[in-house]
Amino acid sequence: MYIYTKYRFMKFLLPIFLLLSFSNIKAQADSTFIRYIYDLALENGEAYENLRSLCKDIGARVTGSAEAEMAVKWGEKLLKSYNFDKVYLQEIQVPHWERGTTEAAWIENEKGDILKLNILALGGSIGTNGLISGEVIEVKNVDALKLLNPNEIKDKIVFLSEAFNQKHINTFSAYGYCYPLRGDGANEASKLGAKAVVIRSLATPTDNHPHTGVTHFDKDVNKIPAAAMSTQNADMVSKWIKQGKVTLKMEMDCKVFPDVTSYNVIAEITGKDKKIITLGGHLDSWDVGEGAHDDGAGIVHSIEALRILKTLNYKPNHTIRCVLFMNEENGNFGGKSYAKLAKEANEEHICAIESDRGGFLPIGFDVVENTNHLELVKQYENLLFDYDLLKFKNGHGGVDIGPLKEYYPEMMQLGMAINSQEYFNYHHSEADVFEVVNKRELELGAAAMSTMVYLMDITLD
Amino acid sequence: MYIYTKYRFMKFLLPIFLLLSFSNIKAQADSTFIRYIYDLALENGEAYENLRSLCKDIGARVTGSAEAEMAVKWGEKLLKSYNFDKVYLQEIQVPHWERGTTEAAWIENEKGDILKLNILALGGSIGTNGLISGEVIEVKNVDALKLLNPNEIKDKIVFLSEAFNQKHINTFSAYGYCYPLRGDGANEASKLGAKAVVIRSLATPTDNHPHTGVTHFDKDVNKIPAAAMSTQNADMVSKWIKQGKVTLKMEMDCKVFPDVTSYNVIAEITGKDKKIITLGGHLDSWDVGEGAHDDGAGIVHSIEALRILKTLNYKPNHTIRCVLFMNEENGNFGGKSYAKLAKEANEEHICAIESDRGGFLPIGFDVVENTNHLELVKQYENLLFDYDLLKFKNGHGGVDIGPLKEYYPEMMQLGMAINSQEYFNYHHSEADVFEVVNKRELELGAAAMSTMVYLMDITLD
Numbered sequence: 001m002y003i004y005t006k007y008r009f010m011k012f013l014l015p016i017f018l019l020l021s022f023s024n025i026k027a028q029a030d031s032t033f034i035r036y037i038y039d040l041a042l043e044n045g046e047a048y049e050n051l052r053s054l055c056k057d058i059g060a061r062v063t064g065s066a067e068a069e070m071a072v073k074w075g076e077k078l079l080k081s082y083n084f085d086k087v088y089l090q091e092i093q094v095p096h097w098e099r100g101t102t103e104a105a106w107i108e109n110e111k112g113d114i115l116k117l118n119i120l121a122l123g124g125s126i127g128t129n130g131l132i133s134g135e136v137i138e139v140k141n142v143d144a145l146k147l148l149n150p151n152e153i154k155d156k157i158v159f160l161s162e163a164f165n166q167k168h169i170n171t172f173s174a175y176g177y178c179y180p181l182r183g184d185g186a187n188e189a190s191k192l193g194a195k196a197v198v199i200r201s202l203a204t205p206t207d208n209h210p211h212t213g214v215t216h217f218d219k220d221v222n223k224i225p226a227a228a229m230s231t232q233n234a235d236m237v238s239k240w241i242k243q244g245k246v247t248l249k250m251e252m253d254c255k256v257f258p259d260v261t262s263y264n265v266i267a268e269i270t271g272k273d274k275k276i277i278t279l280g281g282h283l284d285s286w287d288v289g290e291g292a293h294d295d296g297a298g299i300v301h302s303i304e305a306l307r308i309l310k311t312l313n314y315k316p317n318h319t320i321r322c323v324l325f326m327n328e329e330n331g332n333f334g335g336k337s338y339a340k341l342a343k344e345a346n347e348e349h350i351c352a353i354e355s356d357r358g359g360f361l362p363i364g365f366d367v368v369e370n371t372n373h374l375e376l377v378k379q380y381e382n383l384l385f386d387y388d389l390l391k392f393k394n395g396h397g398g399v400d401i402g403p404l405k406e407y408y409p410e411m412m413q414l415g416m417a418i419n420s421q422e423y424f425n426y427h428h429s430e431a432d433v434f435e436v437v438n439k440r441e442l443e444l445g446a447a448a449m450s451t452m453v454y455l456m457d458i459t460l461d
Numbered sequence: 462m463y464i465y466t467k468y469r470f471m472k473f474l475l476p477i478f479l480l481l482s483f484s485n486i487k488a489q490a491d492s493t494f495i496r497y498i499y500d501l502a503l504e505n506g507e508a509y510e511n512l513r514s515l516c517k518d519i520g521a522r523v524t525g526s527a528e529a530e531m532a533v534k535w536g537e538k539l540l541k542s543y544n545f546d547k548v549y550l551q552e553i554q555v556p557h558w559e560r561g562t563t564e565a566a567w568i569e570n571e572k573g574d575i576l577k578l579n580i581l582a583l584g585g586s587i588g589t590n591g592l593i594s595g596e597v598i599e600v601k602n603v604d605a606l607k608l609l610n611p612n613e614i615k616d617k618i619v620f621l622s623e624a625f626n627q628k629h630i631n632t633f634s635a636y637g638y639c640y641p642l643r644g645d646g647a648n649e650a651s652k653l654g655a656k657a658v659v660i661r662s663l664a665t666p667t668d669n670h671p672h673t674g675v676t677h678f679d680k681d682v683n684k685i686p687a688a689a690m691s692t693q694n695a696d697m698v699s700k701w702i703k704q705g706k707v708t709l710k711m712e713m714d715c716k717v718f719p720d721v722t723s724y725n726v727i728a729e730i731t732g733k734d735k736k737i738i739t740l741g742g743h744l745d746s747w748d749v750g751e752g753a754h755d756d757g758a759g760i761v762h763s764i765e766a767l768r769i770l771k772t773l774n775y776k777p778n779h780t781i782r783c784v785l786f787m788n789e790e791n792g793n794f795g796g797k798s799y800a801k802l803a804k805e806a807n808e809e810h811i812c813a814i815e816s817d818r819g820g821f822l823p824i825g826f827d828v829v830e831n832t833n834h835l836e837l838v839k840q841y842e843n844l845l846f847d848y849d850l851l852k853f854k855n856g857h858g859g860v861d862i863g864p865l866k867e868y869y870p871e872m873m874q875l876g877m878a879i880n881s882q883e884y885f886n887y888h889h890s891e892a893d894v895f896e897v898v899n900k901r902e903l904e905l906g907a908a909a910m911s912t913m914v915y916l917m918d919i920t921l922d
Contacts, residue, residue, distance in 0.1 A: 038628070038630070039628050042627045042628050043627050043628055166503045166504050166901070167499070167500050167503050167504055169499070169847065169848055169849060169905075170849075171901075204901065205900065361822065361880050361882060363824070363849065363851065364851075385852070386630065387630055388630060388631075388824065388852065388880075390824065390825075390851035390852055391846070391849065391851055419822050419880065421822060421899055421901045421902045421905070422899050422901075422902075425899075438882055438883050438886075439666065440627070440632075440665065440882045440883075441882045441883075444630075444882070
């Protein structure tokens, strides 16, 4: 009966409690301040010029490269120019892989017809040590590959050919389903004795540029060469294979080097208490294109979000820390180190917000699964409606901020949700350059980040 | 007391009534059917290929041109190929204006420095009849112009220079504020005795291509030459004017011809009753670029929305009528005639949905102000959330469907709301070509139109 009474009591009073507490919080959220954030971003924003500089003055910046080292200096100098309370580097160890200068592949059929393929070695792949050749075995995906007999694979070149499922509304979902082709395909094919692996690029459209990205090998697995071909090429290879035996010849001189020292680049506005809200993206990119959408956009979103709060003379309750993470693309040692060092320093982390889905139109925020956190964000839905921030749901936070969860399981994590329709046209390819970013959409992303940092700063104890 | 009792009665029962009625309607809305609509659009859509054909096989198609005539044939043939229940043309009279072959302008300062401007005559402008020259008077906008004394304007060339207010989240709002520059500027300047008018292009970014569009003259006002210059040029002209007297020289040989006969192109799926739901966009465009976003996108959205319903073998309650309106851009005689002919034929129109905001990401629907109509749409919010259709509010329907309201004041009107951030980079300019349309965003627009037609067909009596 006690329980029943308590339940009845709660049932009637809970809506009133919620109403009261939400009303209080809503009263604190200053809609005029949010309007100032957007005005500043749209009229006098610096995100677009900062992105131009990162893309053109630095360029592609794969972990371990000279460009990555210069990007650290670029970030430190820019953050210092804004006179934040603290700007510092956090030393980390990161992998060092280089593409080299040779990358070529052809298919040949039994009649001797040849077709040159547009390929990119996958990050972490070894080189071929000269021209290699092998019969191509087409397998749809890694699940299908695992079912095959080693006799069918040994000394062959495995071609993983699954295409994005166009029915997914969010293209990150289609990417997720195909991710194992690139992430695990070479590892699994090597276990079965394959000579090399080629994959259909993880991309939305059918076009003619390949998309790279990391491939993973278990410690006890023999590394083999692995490359991605353009989606048009993949369709063509499938067509040739249907007509008869196809041989693939390829040469790549990519190489893994010893780990090197690099840095996360950090800036802070000191809060009234010592609790920390992190916002960030990743400073490294792949080594082709300019890493404009992935994740130059997230970098300038985060820097601009902090700059806006400072420019508006906002005095945060908690320390607002902007982190330009290094090495998201091939190892996530920036994110892992950041979380570990935070715990070792006994820091108190209450919230982290990441932007790593491009510089397109922001549409809302994903909240990492937790009963209360989504409700805390959704209370501001009406306030954000006029800014076209419309979608708040449970979902993915971000790769860089992810490791914090291990040490701070109760903390809130948010990933900015961004129109995903074009992202995988550019992702990890030569096409991801400054020119394909729209100025206003980028600025709206910075304003959305700044706004959410502000709202969580006033909402979280 | 009666009122009080009734009120109390209503207060307690209203939520239950709403719950029951909404549940009923929701039960009728088949979420699986909506999923089929999206699957078909995304996997086997024809909107993108149809847009390519309209842009490349026909091209720009200003009212009265050979291309507009060919576009009518293109639309009729395509609609007939889909075997709809009816396909027919609706004859209308439309203006005929031609740009001609000469379009050039320069500014010159007192030192004799000259700068060539990128200009486009505004639709409806007269030619200059040779090279004309006049002192440039910069005026911010039409409101400021109306306050000036004719002595200050007579024989001068008025330069209307107001820029888009970047603070507006929706760029159509910024466009709306600047619209009088182009729509009324020449008319008002002529009343004050100006020789010609040049305006800053109605565009979001600062770049170097001009944007045309219609300019309007009252019947008793002397027509004068009117042109738009690029936003970069406009900044430069303002800068020169700050430094001293500036003369503008220009020549244009554009010309107004007598009205010609043209057509709205119409297709229908016959309903169980005689009530009509119209969906459409406009087939005409300006004469530069390819009219891809404005409004090729709306044309292929509407055709594809109807094709999807037919392919899925949907048997509508009401007649679903797809209209490719002619002459939205300079007179709206397609829309006006459609409405007038509908009334004359005693047709019963219950709903109209327009797509005329480009082929970008659809984000929701604007509902033309009416107490109940917005609620009728918002009941489906949860159903549409997963498709990123998130914003339902009172707002603008569409220019083409607008005249129906005069004859059918109770009907529902909807305008598809589309990410507006890039629209005015391309609008009415040479940059509005097929290549700047994203395939998936276009397909999502067609699916959204098809879905909303389906939902309104089952919702409206």
